[in-house]
Amino acid sequence: MRSATHSLPTDITIVLAAVLLDLVFGDPRALPHPIVAIGRLISFLEPRLRRNVASARSAGCLLLVITVGVTYAAASSLLALAYLIAPGAALLVASYLGWVSLAARSLHLESSKVAHALERGDLPGARTALSCIVGRETAELEEPEIVRGAVETVAENTGDGVIAPLCYLILGGPALALAYKAVNTLDSMVGYKNERYLEFGWASARFDDLANYLPARLTGLVMVLAAPFCGLNGKNAWRIMRRDGRNHSSPNSGFPEAAAAGALGVQLGGANRYFGKVVEKPTIGDAVRPLSLAAYHGVVRLMYSAELLLVAAWLGVRYAFQG
Numbered sequence: 578m579r580s581a582t583h584s585l586p587t588d589i590t591i592v593l594a595a596v597l598l599d600l601v602f603g604d605p606r607a608l609p610h611p612i613v614a615i616g617r618l619i620s621f622l623e624p625r626l627r628r629n630v631a632s633a634r635s636a637g638c639l640l641l642v643i644t645v646g647v648t649y650a651a652a653s654s655l656l657a658l659a660y661l662i663a664p665g666a667a668l669l670v671a672s673y674l675g676w677v678s679l680a681a682r683s684l685h686l687e688s689s690k691v692a693h694a695l696e697r698g699d700l701p702g703a704r705t706a707l708s709c710i711v712g713r714e715t716a717e718l719e720e721p722e723i724v725r726g727a728v729e730t731v732a733e734n735t736g737d738g739v740i741a742p743l744c745y746l747i748l749g750g751p752a753l754a755l756a757y758k759a760v761n762t763l764d765s766m767v768g769y770k771n772e773r774y775l776e777f778g779w780a781s782a783r784f785d786d787l788a789n790y791l792p793a794r795l796t797g798l799v800m801v802l803a804a805p806f807c808g809l810n811g812k813n814a815w816r817i818m819r820r821d822g823r824n825h826s827s828p829n830s831g832f833p834e835a836a837a838a839g840a841l842g843v844q845l846g847g848a849n850r851y852f853g854k855v856v857e858k859p860t861i862g863d864a865v866r867p868l869s870l871a872a873y874h875g876v877v878r879l880m881y882s883a884e885l886l887l888v889a890a891w892l893g894v895r896y897a898f899q900g
Contacts, residue, residue, distance in 0.1 A: 589895065590668065592746055595675025596888055600881075603682035611652070611677055611755055615762045619644055623767065623777075633776035641763060641780045648759040652752035674751035678758050680738035681884055684731060685877055691727045692873050695720060713849040721868040728868070728876045729845050732837035733830045735880040737761055740799060740833075740887060741792035747891055760788045786828050793829035796883065797822060799890075800836035803882035809875055814840035817862050824859035831861065838862025840879055841872045 604610075622640055630636035652674055660667040687710050694702035703723050704715040711726045718726070746754035760781070767774050768782035797818045804811035817839025818832060824846060825831030838845045842865035846858045866872065 588747070588750060589892065591671045591675055591751065592743075592888070592891075594668075594672035595679060595746060595751075596743070596884070598672065598676040599679040599682050601682070602676075603686055604680065605673075605677065608673075611648075611674065612758055612762060615644065615648055615755075615759050616766065618647060619763060619766050627777065634779055637767065637777040638780040640767070640777075641760075641784055644763055645756050645759045649752050649756040652755045656750075656752065671751050674755055675746050678742040678746060678751065678754035680734070680742075681880060684734050684738055684880065688727050688731050688873070688877070691723060692870055695723065695870055713851055714853075717850075724868040724870065724873055725843075725845060725847075727873050728837065728841070728843065729834055731873070731876045731880055732834045732845075735800070735837075735883060736793045736796040736829065736833040737789055739880060739884050740796040741789055743884065743887060744792050744795065757788055760785050789829045793832045794822075795887075797832035797836040799883040799887050800833060800840060800879055803879060803886045804836075804840040806886065807875070807878035807882040809840035809879060810842060811840065813842065821859075821861040824861050826858070835861050837876050837879055841875050842866040843868050843872050 619640065622643060626636040626640055627633070630639060656667060656670055656674075659670040690706040691703050691710070694700075694706050700720065700723075703720070704718055707718070707723050707726050708715040710730050713726065715723070715726070742754050742757055745757040763781035764778075764785035766781075767778035768785060769775075769778055770782075801811050801814040801818060804814045814836045818836040821835040821838070822832040825834065834845055838861045842863070844860050844862045844864040846860040846862075848855050848857050850856070
């Protein structure tokens with residue numbers, strides 16, 4: 578890292594600072610947040626592109642290119658400006674941008690609201706808390722299905738909220754990690770298969786699949802390797818990931834979910850209700866154990882263990898090659 582944006586303190590320092598800040602503080606909502614800015618940019622661009630580009634699919638392609646390009650350019654420029662001020666300023670900015678690209682602590686905190694409500698015996702509260710982190714209807718769910726929703730959410734988002742941005746942070750620094758988050762944000766805002774977004778959101782949804790293709794499979798593998806370190810079944814995680822990793826409508830999400838299901842000995846997938854209609858999804862894993870709060874706490878341990886194992890493995894490789 579030797580140019581203006583790459584003359585920062587070592588990438589090891591930046592990655593470790595970003596991971597530590599996320600683990601300790603979670604999402605810094607009281608500070609200016611790049612992800613919020615990305616969302617506002619998407620909301621600003623969507624109606625203007627729809628009005629001025631004849632084809633909805635072409636407009637969506639432009640939205641993808643502009644949003645990701647502006648995000649990467651803005652982050653790179655901010656890092657370059659900070660370096661011109663002082664290397665210490667560059668370290669602070671780089672660490673902050675890396676921090677906001679990771680979401681392990683926030684994923685834990687948001688999902689734990691479901692668990693805390695169940696621990697209090699507050700089933701309506703647990704349903705409400707779950708509705709904030711999943712897209713399915715939750716008003717009639719009983720405890721096992723509530724736990725399933727929380728476990729699936731943590732497992733899936735270990736991929737695109739933790740391991741994937743960490744990989745991009747390691748490979749290309751904070752600017753690339755934020756560019757990845759821009760792709761994620763686009764998919765969450767316009768990547769729907771409904772009448773409004775089927776064509777307009779096509780490029781964003783496909784690019785998100787592409788950006789997560791390798792990280793999702795790496796997430797499953799790291800979960801398999803991390804399982805024994807947190808008291809879970811790594812051998813079964815590997816078996817179920819190989820068997821059920823493709824039992825999902827997403828080309829990527831099934832791998833971390835299957836690894837988690839195998840490690841926990843639970844069955845995920847099955848029936849969900851969306852907009853009044855029941856959708857039967859393929860099952861993932863075997864129902865060796867019940868879907869209880871123990872499964873939720875287990876998947877949280879697995880998420881943290883997978884993240885820390887990946888960081889440790891990367892550090893080991895770096896030092897081995899440097900030596």
